[in-house]
Amino acid sequence: MINRPFIVCAILGATAAGAQDRATPPEAERQLARAIYKEMVEIKSGFTTGTTTPVVEAAARRLKAAGFPASDIFVGGANPKKANLVVRYHGTGRQRPILLLAHTDVVEAKREDWSMDPFVLTEKDGYFYGRGTGDDKAQAAIWIANLIRYKREGFKPDRDIIVALTADEEGGGPYNGVEWLLKNKKSLIDADFALNEGGWGESMKGTRLANDVQVSEKYVINYRLEVHNKGGHSSLPVADNAIYHLAGALDRLSRFSFPLKTNDVTRAYFSAMSNIEKGPISADLAAVAKGDTAAMTRVANATTAWNATLRTTCIATMLEGGHAKNALPQLAAATVNCRVLPEDGVEYVTSALRRVVADTAVHIAIDGESHSAPASPMRDDLMRAISAVTTQLWPGVPAVPMMVMGATDGLYLRAAGIPTYGVQGIFYDRDDIRFHGRDERVKVQSFYEGQTFLYQLVKRLSGAPAA
Numbered sequence: 001m002i003n004r005p006f007i008v009c010a011i012l013g014a015t016a017a018g019a020q021d022r023a024t025p026p027e028a029e030r031q032l033a034r035a036i037y038k039e040m041v042e043i044k045s046g047f048t049t050g051t052t053t054p055v056v057e058a059a060a061r062r063l064k065a066a067g068f069p070a071s072d073i074f075v076g077g078a079n080p081k082k083a084n085l086v087v088r089y090h091g092t093g094r095q096r097p098i099l100l101l102a103h104t105d106v107v108e109a110k111r112e113d114w115s116m117d118p119f120v121l122t123e124k125d126g127y128f129y130g131r132g133t134g135d136d137k138a139q140a141a142i143w144i145a146n147l148i149r150y151k152r153e154g155f156k157p158d159r160d161i162i163v164a165l166t167a168d169e170e171g172g173g174p175y176n177g178v179e180w181l182l183k184n185k186k187s188l189i190d191a192d193f194a195l196n197e198g199g200w201g202e203s204m205k206g207t208r209l210a211n212d213v214q215v216s217e218k219y220v221i222n223y224r225l226e227v228h229n230k231g232g233h234s235s236l237p238v239a240d241n242a243i244y245h246l247a248g249a250l251d252r253l254s255r256f257s258f259p260l261k262t263n264d265v266t267r268a269y270f271s272a273m274s275n276i277e278k279g280p281i282s283a284d285l286a287a288v289a290k291g292d293t294a295a296m297t298r299v300a301n302a303t304t305a306w307n308a309t310l311r312t313t314c315i316a317t318m319l320e321g322g323h324a325k326n327a328l329p330q331l332a333a334a335t336v337n338c339r340v341l342p343e344d345g346v347e348y349v350t351s352a353l354r355r356v357v358a359d360t361a362v363h364i365a366i367d368g369e370s371h372s373a374p375a376s377p378m379r380d381d382l383m384r385a386i387s388a389v390t391t392q393l394w395p396g397v398p399a400v401p402m403m404v405m406g407a408t409d410g411l412y413l414r415a416a417g418i419p420t421y422g423v424q425g426i427f428y429d430r431d432d433i434r435f436h437g438r439d440e441r442v443k444v445q446s447f448y449e450g451q452t453f454l455y456q457l458v459k460r461l462s463g464a465p466a467a
């Protein structure tokens, strides 16, 4: 996934000094994580060229070799090429299970577009290069490596720890692994809450700014606006013209904005931002966190990311119409893409659109499916644990809750009643996000720090005393 409000312009005092010792795993653990990572990256699991089954089969082999019984490992899915893996590490059962999720498919990568082979894990200049190094095989490899480590160390969690590696997040179906598991094997992945991709550490020119936690996400509704007309010869024009109807509707839409609003997650986000940002905007951000509508307007006008954080948006993205230069159009149509706040329902958005279009000649229909899901609650236990481990590894760096604009598999889990939090502790420079792009890469040090962060976080959430 991608597409999120970035921390806008902060400089924080936290330095790398000391972080390396605290956050670097022991050599043997590093080697294990790297070996799993390499194996996963080098299996082509793009939607058209590959399959996810070999990725999970490789993980299953490693788990079995580490002593996980076959009865605790499930491999299967909607299609033989699109298998998912679910493995359970048993705890005492004092608390309900925790689900650790990562997807195993990747966006396609062509050798000729890249500086190196995208399906070879290349370590160069302090980075790991390869398709999926960031999205999402780092987290997938780390979950498996850490689970093996817990077992070897004899860690006794107070809840089951479930790892699910799933198919087809990027392709958007039809084999989406999380959707399939919820429908067919819900008991295998049912959990108190889940940790997933969608949040990561944010740094600027090597300085760590914040450890972002994705708590909710907007969802998508695509609309098709259509005007039909009997048409006719263009030499005999009439006022009732399909293109004019549509153009009028789109013009009215261009001047419309959904109301500004905040929710628990965005209030917490703006509150954290007010401590990070410098200058006059800082006071406005604090006011937004308290629900001040005048400040919301100023903040929404400051950046498109903050505007998108504060309201549902709908924007025209595609257009078609007419069939001949000398004919009155029989059809004019547009696609309107809406990114909807979790608390705004489909009905609400549709009726707002009808009101704005205000023309019965313009037929409005939802194009495709739309999956809405509630935000995950801002659970105190979880946010406290994330903050504590973040501070311990990177003193001075805050954990910042976020709502993101893009979509992850967390949407399916939230809709099924499993609150999901995107958190990785893997830091990326905000100007160097290469997910889905060429020469995708992750800093070697950041990968290993993420391994430590997630190792400690899951332990802490599973009853281990604070390290």
Ligand SMILES: [Zn+2]
Binding pocket: 001, 103, 135, 136, 169, 197
């Ligand atoms: Zn992803």
